Amino acid sequence: MSESALAGTRVVDLAQGIAGPYCARLLADLGAEVIKVEPPEGDYARRLGPFPNDVPHHDRGGLFLHLNGNKKSVTLDLDTASGRVVLRKLLADADVLIESEAPGVMASRELGFEQLRDEFPQLVYCSVTPFGQTGPYASFKGNSLAAMALSGLMYITGTPDEEPLCTGGEPAEYFGALHAWVAILAALEHRAKTGAGQHIDVSMLEALGCADEYNTTMYAYLGAIRKRFYSRHAIPTYPSEIFPCRNGSIVVIGGATGFPLMMAVLIEQPELESNPLFQNLWLRFMQWEKFEEILRPYLAEHDWEDLLTRAQELRIPFAAVLDARTLLENEHLRERGFFAEVEHPELGKVPLAAHPFKMSETPLRVGRSPLLGEHSQEVLREVGYEEEDQLVLRERGVT
Amino acid sequence: MTLPLEGVRVLDLTQVYAGPTCTRILSDLGADVIKLEGLKRMDITRNFVMPENNGKDDYWNRAGYFLLRNGGKKSITLDFSDPEAVELVKRLVPYADIVAESFTPRVTAKFGLDYESLTSIKPDVIMISLSGYGQTGPWRDFTAYGMGLEPASGISSVTGYRDGPPLRTGISFTDPYSGGVGAGAVLAALHYRRRTKKGQYIDLSEHESAIPVAGYGIMEYALTGRMPERIGNRSEWYAPQGVYRCRGEDNWIAITVRNDAEWEAFCYAAGHPEWENGRFGDVLGRFKYHDEIDELISSWTLEQDHIEAMHLLQNAGVIAAAVLNPKQVLLNPHLRERGAFDLIDQPDVGVRPVAKQLGATFSAFEPNSAWPAPKLGEHNREVLQGMLGLSDEELERLEEQKVIGDTPEGAVPLDVMRMFVQWPTTTFQQMGTIAGLDTDYREQLGIEGTGSKEQET
Numbered sequence: 001m002s003e004s005a006l007a008g009t010r011v012v013d014l015a016q017g018i019a020g021p022y023c024a025r026l027l028a029d030l031g032a033e034v035i036k037v038e039p040p041e042g043d044y045a046r047r048l049g050p051f052p053n054d055v056p057h058h059d060r061g062g063l064f065l066h067l068n069g070n071k072k073s074v075t076l077d078l079d080t081a082s083g084r085v086v087l088r089k090l091l092a093d094a095d096v097l098i099e100s101e102a103p104g105v106m107a108s109r110e111l112g113f114e115q116l117r118d119e120f121p122q123l124v125y126c127s128v129t130p131f132g133q134t135g136p137y138a139s140f141k142g143n144s145l146a147a148m149a150l151s152g153l154m155y156i157t158g159t160p161d162e163e164p165l166c167t168g169g170e171p172a173e174y175f176g177a178l179h180a181w182v183a184i185l186a187a188l189e190h191r192a193k194t195g196a197g198q199h200i201d202v203s204m205l206e207a208l209g210c211a212d213e214y215n216t217t218m219y220a221y222l223g224a225i226r227k228r229f230y231s232r233h234a235i236p237t238y239p240s241e242i243f244p245c246r247n248g249s250i251v252v253i254g255g256a257t258g259f260p261l262m263m264a265v266l267i268e269q270p271e272l273e274s275n276p277l278f279q280n281l282w283l284r285f286m287q288w289e290k291f292e293e294i295l296r297p298y299l300a301e302h303d304w305e306d307l308l309t310r311a312q313e314l315r316i317p318f319a320a321v322l323d324a325r326t327l328l329e330n331e332h333l334r335e336r337g338f339f340a341e342v343e344h345p346e347l348g349k350v351p352l353a354a355h356p357f358k359m360s361e362t363p364l365r366v367g368r369s370p371l372l373g374e375h376s377q378e379v380l381r382e383v384g385y386e387e388e389d390q391l392v393l394r395e396r397g398v399t
Numbered sequence: 400m401t402l403p404l405e406g407v408r409v410l411d412l413t414q415v416y417a418g419p420t421c422t423r424i425l426s427d428l429g430a431d432v433i434k435l436e437g438l439k440r441m442d443i444t445r446n447f448v449m450p451e452n453n454g455k456d457d458y459w460n461r462a463g464y465f466l467l468r469n470g471g472k473k474s475i476t477l478d479f480s481d482p483e484a485v486e487l488v489k490r491l492v493p494y495a496d497i498v499a500e501s502f503t504p505r506v507t508a509k510f511g512l513d514y515e516s517l518t519s520i521k522p523d524v525i526m527i528s529l530s531g532y533g534q535t536g537p538w539r540d541f542t543a544y545g546m547g548l549e550p551a552s553g554i555s556s557v558t559g560y561r562d563g564p565p566l567r568t569g570i571s572f573t574d575p576y577s578g579g580v581g582a583g584a585v586l587a588a589l590h591y592r593r594r595t596k597k598g599q600y601i602d603l604s605e606h607e608s609a610i611p612v613a614g615y616g617i618m619e620y621a622l623t624g625r626m627p628e629r630i631g632n633r634s635e636w637y638a639p640q641g642v643y644r645c646r647g648e649d650n651w652i653a654i655t656v657r658n659d660a661e662w663e664a665f666c667y668a669a670g671h672p673e674w675e676n677g678r679f680g681d682v683l684g685r686f687k688y689h690d691e692i693d694e695l696i697s698s699w700t701l702e703q704d705h706i707e708a709m710h711l712l713q714n715a716g717v718i719a720a721a722v723l724n725p726k727q728v729l730l731n732p733h734l735r736e737r738g739a740f741d742l743i744d745q746p747d748v749g750v751r752p753v754a755k756q757l758g759a760t761f762s763a764f765e766p767n768s769a770w771p772a773p774k775l776g777e778h779n780r781e782v783l784q785g786m787l788g789l790s791d792e793e794l795e796r797l798e799e800q801k802v803i804g805d806t807p808e809g810a811v812p813l814d815v816m817r818m819f820v821q822w823p824t825t826t827f828q829q830m831g832t833i834a835g836l837d838t839d840y841r842e843q844l845g846i847e848g849t850g851s852k853e854q855e856t
Contacts, residue, residue: 003591003595005587005588005590005591006587006590006591008594009590022611026583030587048615048635048636049619049635050615050618050619050622050623051622051623052622052623053623054623062615062618062619062621062622063614063615063618065618066611066614066615066617066618067614113762131733132737132760133760134736134737135732135733135734135736135737136732136733136736137713137733139713140713140718140720141713141716141717141718142718142720143655143718145632145634145640145642145653145655145718145720146653146655146718146719146720147720148653149642149651149652149653149720149721149722149723150720150721150723150728150731150733150734151723151728152723152724152725152727152728153568153569153570154642154653154722155651155722155723155724155725156569156570156725157558157566157567157568157569158560158566158569159560159566160831162560163631163632163641163642163643163644163651164642164651164722165558165559165560165566165631165632165642166558166631166632166642166653167554167558167568167572168554168555168556168557168558168559168613168616168629169554169557169558169612169613169614169615169616170612170615171554171568171572171612174576174611174612175575175576175579175758176758178576178579178580178583179579179757179758179759180759181583182424182579182582182583182586182757182759183757183759183761185583185586185587185590186403186404186428186586186761187403187761187763188586188590189403189404189428189586189589189590189593190401190402190403190761190763190764192593193401193403193405194401194763196763197763198761198762198763198764199761199762200759200760200761200762201759201760201761201762202758202759202760203737203758203759203760204758205734205758206734206737206739206755206758206759207757207758207759208758209728209734209739209754209758210575210579210754210755210756210757210758211570211572211575211576212570212725212728212754213416213464213570213571213574213575214447214448214463214464214467215569215570215725215728216725216728216729216740216752216754217448217463217464217466217467217751217753217754218448218463218725218833219725219726219729219837219840219844220463220729220751220752220753220840220844220846221448221449221450221451221463221748221751222448222449222450222451222452222822222824222836222840223836223837223838223839223840223841224822224824224827224833224835224836225724225725225726225833225834225835225836225837226569226724226725226832226833226834227649227724227831227832227833227834228569229569229830229831229832230566231546231555231566231567233546233571234569234827234832234833235447235464236822240544240546240547242550242555242564242565242566242567244564249550249564249565251546251547251550251551251567253544253546253547255542255544256443257810281819282823286823286826286830312540312541312542315542316542317541317542317543317544317547318547319541319543319544319547319548319550319551320550320551321550321551321555321556321565322550322551322552322553322556323553323556323557323616323626323627324553324556324613324616324617324619324620324621324626324627325620325626327553327610327613327617328617328620328621331536331537332532332536332537332538332539333536333607335535335536335537336533336535336536336604336607338604338607338610347622350618350621350622351617351621353610353611353614353617355607356577356580356603356604356605356607356608356609356610356611357527357580357581357584357601357602357603357604357607357608358533358601358602359584359587359588359599359600359601360514360599360600360601360602361591361597361598361599361600362587362588362591362599
């Protein structure tokens with residue numbers, strides 16, 4: 001078996017919720033050993049579902065499984081001095097610590113970066129929070145919705161006459177996870193050069209804000225304040241819109257080349273090639289409603305699979321609008337092995353979104369999430385706690 | 400100060416958004432990135448967002464969109480349609496630790512630039528391909544734009560108003576996301592190469608990159624057989640949650656109440672303690688009567704300034720955030736104090752605030768992000784002469800043959816492109832795609848009279 005990219009790297013994951021834990025899962029998939037330290041009642045994401053038959057159970061949450069594959073779970077009450085003694089033993093061999101507490105909470109437990117740096121100079125200490133460790137909003141409470149609002153991305157998402165819209169799936173959490181993951185890997189390279197660990201401060205708001213394609217740029221270059229306008233691009237490459245079709249929806253994108261002829265051929269009305277709405281990009285952009293009058297009836301009579309295949313044959317970059325079912329059934333993803341089946345002791349066989357990239361020499365791992373405290377004994381034994389000491393810690397509610 | 404990727408060189412064949420974001424992050428972390436474009440195949444984002452909407456002269460060196468993803472890189476022009484140019488690209492490979500490309504899958508093999516060919520030139524090279532749908536599978540040859548990949552990733556199926564159609568985020572969501580995924584994948588490969596001296600090939604699918612964001616809904620279907628629904632701005636977990644209209648034109652506030660204590664805090668902060676008890680007093684009631692609660696909350700927010708209400712509620716311990724428009728984002732005191740924007744002095748443009756491409760602050764080093772974007776072909780001589788040792792005569796000949804140069808030769812004549820790159824902003828305003836147009840925006844941003852452009856004139 002080949003070696004993993006991060007073989008030999010040890011991560012202590014104190015984070016709860018989505019952003020921090022998903023970052024740690026990305027490291028685990030690359031081969032790092034990730035020890036997830038949870039409070040005795042468990043990471044609160046264990047309560048977020050979805051659950052089979054909608055019956056809550058701390059070991060049966062679907063989101064928790066999605067975020068915590070390949071980790072070991074150790075329960076530890078960090079609000080007790082005894083719990084913190086155990087944590088320090090875990091940190092002795094650790095390369096990375098990830099935490100997601102509100103700023104100041106770790107320091108109040110004497111586990112802040114400054115308090116640990118002398119004892120653990122090798123440690124890459126990553127904090128993932130909604131708005132970062134500093135600045136006027138550092139103490140604000142937040143979530144993906146709030147980060148969407150402050151990032152500017154919500155203002156430009158949705159339809160013009162309705163309220164600004166949050167993207168589904170908690171995107172700021174995942175952008176935060178992604179940027180924390182990149183930053184930790186960068187800090188490990190930095191440590192290889194200098195020998196020193198460091199503190200990384202990841203703000204979900206800023207990670208999401210990095211995704212701002214050109215909206216702040218439109219103001220900084222033109223003084224123009226972009227507003228939400230359905231599903232289309234501000235850059236006038238209309239059409240770039242989601243339309244209904246006979247059996248669902250389809251993303252209609254004209255593309256940089258080939259329009260108007262290819263679009264006219266696609267909708268089986270080649271004479272439209274000479275229509276001014278097909279020939280003139282600006283006209284089409286401005287009189288989009290007239291253009292849609294031509295397009296919509298044709299789309300309404302065709303299935304997305306057919307439209308997608310024929311558009312792509314003409315090199316027009318149409319795309320599918322997939323949902324949970326059509327993603328899991330998708331032939332392309334199946335052939336690439338994107339969804340992996342994991343065997344979970346409480347859930348049975350479950351499809352799990354695996355990895356968006358393949359590495360030729362260091363294949364990524366797929367694994368299930370741990371049961372609450374599943375590895376407490378094993379991990380505590382490794383750092384020197386005999387069975388009888390573990391019993392005391394368990395009885396006192398430390399683990 | 401040591402940067403993590405000092406001494407690492409990237410040969411960057413990517414264009415547009417996802418690939419350039421990946422290599423831009425590597426550049427910020429200290430890598431030397433040489434971006435390759437062709438005179439006949441210039442990065443199209445050099446056509447997007449002109450300062451003062453001015454498409455004259457060498458406009459392709461001033462585009463705001465291009466600056467965002469390409470600051471700090473070197474630019475060389477070598478067009479793949481010329482066999483000599485392809486040979487020069489191959490001669491650059493030994494100097495590269497990483498080769499990044501974003502063509503559709505069949506292209507690199509056609510030019511002998513696929514991973515196998517590259518390893519015969521440089522055995523420990525790390526190559527990353529960022530393509531729409533990956534290098535394998537029935538959709539591998541599909542052409543892909545970021546604006547299509549977000550719906551294809553499943554995210555749009557759970558984005559939209561209740562009972563409304565699927566909607567897309569107002570950005571090409573999967574591009575910045577997969578750019579970040581690409582940067583992480585390359586860093587992992589560097590980690591492995593450092594230990595083993597072995598390079599490798601990374602096949603990244605931009606489509607797959609964003610699918611995990613839809614993970615909750617996928618799990619809902621997998622575990623319950625129920626299809627996730629579009630629920631607007633509401634939450635699966637908490638009630639009430641929503642985006643509520645505030646005083647003024649198109650001003651809004653996002654609010655989430657997670658438990659009884661936060662509901663009590665909200666009611667008192669809003670000056671309506673009477674809302675706390677009765678039907679809305681417990682979590683069941685707040686889910687059941689969400690519509691009515693939304694009306695009550697709106698009746699309060701309509702009288703509030705969205706920024707002030709955010710502070711009021713946050714001080715009371717309630718999750719609240721003003722919905723900022725792009726201008727307000729640039730002026731936001733929190734983001735400014737945190738340094739979320741670099742002030743970059745772009746030649747012939749002047750100083751502009753540019754959003755960072757990595758949302759992390761490091762205690763041991765500062766990313767090398769505040770650099771202007773290169774002009775087209777700006778580093779032809781430095782790279783081709785400095786690294787490959789081409790003579791002045793050879794460079795001249797290549798220029799005459801238009802293998803290298805500084806002026807694009809697109810399929811569309813430059814005069815037509817000049818019209819395209821200047822936007823009919825007044826029409827945008829009438830259509831409602833922009834909410835406002837400030838002529839004094841540079842003054843408002845505090846960048847008036849700064850930078851090299853103003854100093855020259």
